[in-house]
Amino acid sequence: MTGFNPFTLAENVRKKVVCVKNGVEYRMYYRFRGGRWYGGIATGDVVGCNLRCKFCWSWKYSHRCGHGKFYSPRDVFHKLVNIASRRGYRFLRLSGGEPTLSMNHLLRILELVDNTEYIFVLETNGLLIGYDKKYAEKLARHSSLIVRVSFKGASPEEFEMLTGASGKFYDYQFRALENLIDAGMEPGERVYPAIMLSFSDPKNIERFKERLESICSGLSKYIDEEYVILYPHVVKLMRRYGLKPRKTFEPDNLPDFMI
Numbered sequence: 466m467t468g469f470n471p472f473t474l475a476e477n478v479r480k481k482v483v484c485v486k487n488g489v490e491y492r493m494y495y496r497f498r499g500g501r502w503y504g505g506i507a508t509g510d511v512v513g514c515n516l517r518c519k520f521c522w523s524w525k526y527s528h529r530c531g532h533g534k535f536y537s538p539r540d541v542f543h544k545l546v547n548i549a550s551r552r553g554y555r556f557l558r559l560s561g562g563e564p565t566l567s568m569n570h571l572l573r574i575l576e577l578v579d580n581t582e583y584i585f586v587l588e589t590n591g592l593l594i595g596y597d598k599k600y601a602e603k604l605a606r607h608s609s610l611i612v613r614v615s616f617k618g619a620s621p622e623e624f625e626m627l628t629g630a631s632g633k634f635y636d637y638q639f640r641a642l643e644n645l646i647d648a649g650m651e652p653g654e655r656v657y658p659a660i661m662l663s664f665s666d667p668k669n670i671e672r673f674k675e676r677l678e679s680i681c682s683g684l685s686k687y688i689d690e691e692y693v694i695l696y697p698h699v700v701k702l703m704r705r706y707g708l709k710p711r712k713t714f715e716p717d718n719l720p721d722f723m724i
């Protein structure tokens with residue numbers, strides 16, 4: 466396998482999108498918004514990621530680190546709560562790039578959210594949590610947190626083809642689930658798997674489910690299926706890489722399970 470090392474890339478990206486001022490960790494963001502996902506959620510979109518998915522809807526900000534503004538955890542918390550309270554949402558999240566690149570920033574936001582009625586959804590590729598058991602333990606202490614580990618493909622080969630990272634790192638996504646469950650997060654309720662299935666071979670999907678069951682009996686029934694949404698900038702990216710999905714959806718015709 467010839468793909469890149471996503472942990473090396475994480476270190477390099479972190480230097481550009483994370484900074485510390487007066488002992489506080491700041492993260493670069495490119496926008497804050499409300500949205501219909503999860504029945505209504507306030508979202509901060511971070512800049513920077515340690516994968517290079519060829520179907521990424523936010524590739525202009527996840528694959529590049531040039532454009533954005535640094536915010537402190539407290540700034541982010543206030544922005545998210547402001548959006549959520551105005552619109553009557555229960556959920557807050559970070560999205561866009563990979564939120565776990567800035568661990569201290571993320572943990573401080575969670576501390577602030579723990580003192581509210583809001584639920585924080587961490588959408589992550591899981592690699593850094595799979596790599597570091599202690600990171601999982603720190604996350605698991607936060608009562609407001611739900612973690613959605615989003616798998617990129619259903620096998621090491623699909624992972625490498627879709628993300629550009631070596632397939633030998635694919636297993637860290639499973640280890641993220643293992644570490645979070647070992648740290649006390651309830652499977653299905655506080656931690657669950659999602660998977661991009663637009664490009665997957667049915668046999669690999671079966672093996673993927675078996676691997677989940679080997680972690681925890683019943684875990685495969687909580688899979689959140691993801692499919693490519695054909696936004697024009699996503700179509701452009703897939704064309705550039707010659708990527709041909711088996712199943713997609715149009716942005717204005719999404720099934721209920723995708724919203």
Ligand code: SF4
Pocket residue numbers: 514515516517518520521522523524527528561562563590
């Ligand atoms: S892990 Fe997510 S944010 Fe990062 S490149 Fe892949 S789809 Fe984009």
